Amino acid sequence: MTNQNPIFIPGPTNIPDVLRKAVDMPTVDHRSPLFAQILHPALDGVKKVLKTEHAEVFVFPSTGTGGWEAAITNTLSPGDKVLATRNGVFSHRWIDMCQRHGLDVLVVAQQWGEGIPADRFAEILAADKAHEIRAVLATHNETATGVRSDIADVRAALDTTGHPAMLFVDGVSSIGSMDFNMDAWGVDIAVSGSQKGFMLPPGLAVVGFSPKALQSVAGARLPRTFFDVRDMLDSYSAGGFPYTPPVGLLNGLKVATEMLLDEGLENVFARHRRMADGVRRAVGAWGLKLCAMRPELYSDTVSAIRVPQGFDANRIVAHALEAYGVSFGTGLGELAGKVFRIGHLGSLTKAMALSGIATAEMAMVDLGLPIRLGSGVAAAQEHFLLGAGDVRQKAA
Numbered sequence: 161m162t163n164q165n166p167i168f169i170p171g172p173t174n175i176p177d178v179l180r181k182a183v184d185m186p187t188v189d190h191r192s193p194l195f196a197q198i199l200h201p202a203l204d205g206v207k208k209v210l211k212t213e214h215a216e217v218f219v220f221p222s223t224g225t226g227g228w229e230a231a232i233t234n235t236l237s238p239g240d241k242v243l244a245t246r247n248g249v250f251s252h253r254w255i256d257m258c259q260r261h262g263l264d265v266l267v268v269a270q271q272w273g274e275g276i277p278a279d280r281f282a283e284i285l286a287a288d289k290a291h292e293i294r295a296v297l298a299t300h301n302e303t304a305t306g307v308r309s310d311i312a313d314v315r316a317a318l319d320t321t322g323h324p325a326m327l328f329v330d331g332v333s334s335i336g337s338m339d340f341n342m343d344a345w346g347v348d349i350a351v352s353g354s355q356k357g358f359m360l361p362p363g364l365a366v367v368g369f370s371p372k373a374l375q376s377v378a379g380a381r382l383p384r385t386f387f388d389v390r391d392m393l394d395s396y397s398a399g400g401f402p403y404t405p406p407v408g409l410l411n412g413l414k415v416a417t418e419m420l421l422d423e424g425l426e427n428v429f430a431r432h433r434r435m436a437d438g439v440r441r442a443v444g445a446w447g448l449k450l451c452a453m454r455p456e457l458y459s460d461t462v463s464a465i466r467v468p469q470g471f472d473a474n475r476i477v478a479h480a481l482e483a484y485g486v487s488f489g490t491g492l493g494e495l496a497g498k499v500f501r502i503g504h505l506g507s508l509t510k511a512m513a514l515s516g517i518a519t520a521e522m523a524m525v526d527l528g529l530p531i532r533l534g535s536g537v538a539a540a541q542e543h544f545l546l547g548a549g550d551v552r553q554k555a556a
């Protein structure tokens with residue numbers, strides 16, 4: 161087994177060397193001014209990645225799941241109504257968390273492979289004349305199915321009905337890889353983690369709160385201590401942290417945001433689109449289909465690929481790891497055994513992507529699937545070829 165190969169799971173991602181080094185640092189006294197020199201640039205960098213001027217960013221030693229919890233416990237009270245779609249494992253888990261916290265969740269069940277039905281949301285919001293719904297939960301990129309939903313449409317559902325509910329968005333597998341526009345979309349809470357678009361090891365929940373979300377904190381009665389944003393705000397203003405911070409990861413976050421901003425967010429998104437399109441062309445050449453139902457739903461960070469009926473997709477994942485030392489993502493929840501996932505987010509070059517496509521092909525051929533060796537690779541190569549004079553694509 162080798163750890164030299166890139167991985168193709170949809171997070172944690174491959175870690176660029178510069179970030180591995182940024183995380184690996186000697187101990188810094190987190191009560192000294194040195195810490196603020198790491199913390200504040202990291203928070204400012206995240207604000208730029210979220211495209212917000214107005215939000216406060218909070219970073220907790222946690223993961224995306226902790227970010228969900230920070231969102232709901234800081235703003236809501238037991239019995240509060242929230243509206244959410246279930247269209248994959250991650251949207252399901254956020255709903256489950258809300259229910260376990262005693263929230264009253266209006267669930268719109270969608271077929272897995274579908275996105276958030278903004279028109280259905282608009283009907284429900286319009287019917288809620290008493291404005292009992294306090295928050296709308298939206299999973300921007302459902303990592304289990306490879307489906308990206310349109311958050312601007314969800315915002316429009318709130319705006320056209322004049323509904324005052326807050327909009328909470330799970331951007332765990334989109335932020336830093338696909339366009340995310342916190343202010344323009346009127347997102348009240350954005351949730352992410354360190355291990356996806358930020359290309360770091362897991363260990364940080366990265367959360368943005370709009371002024372409106374912050375206003376709801378004082379009246380929120382769900383219990384929280386570790387995730388209380390008021391303690392974070394007080395400590396941040398003094399250049400510190402309410403408890404012992406993961407300094408190395410925060411330094412990594414500072415450098416990760418610098419990397420993303422230096423490359424230019426639009427270039428980062430275009431690079432992800434290019435990688436994703438290459439993978440999708442390969443999938444087409446294999447004669448396979450994505451779980452995502454329509455092109456406008458296709459995710460640029462992960463592709464969930466359906467295998468022929470009766471074939472266990474987990475075998476591809478297990479065999480690729482055992483035979484070639486390369487990791488792909490398994491199917492989750494009701495998609496277990498039906499899809500395998502290729503993660504194409506974070507620090508990935510065309511050459512790396514081609515190696516993943518080639519390995520997936522070998523694994524499928526080994527297992528007897530009717531795939532022609534080289535077919536997917538060639539389709540992706542055609543797409544990745546650098547057109548003469550196109551300098552913008554050179555880096556990746």
Ligand SMILES: Cc1ncc(COP(=O)(O)O)c(C=O)c1O
Nearest residue numbers: 223224225250301303332333353
């Ligand atoms: C869309 C989405 N939301 C939430 C999570 C949960 O995040 P974590 O595993 O960091 O707790 C994940 C994890 O993959 C995810 O993909």
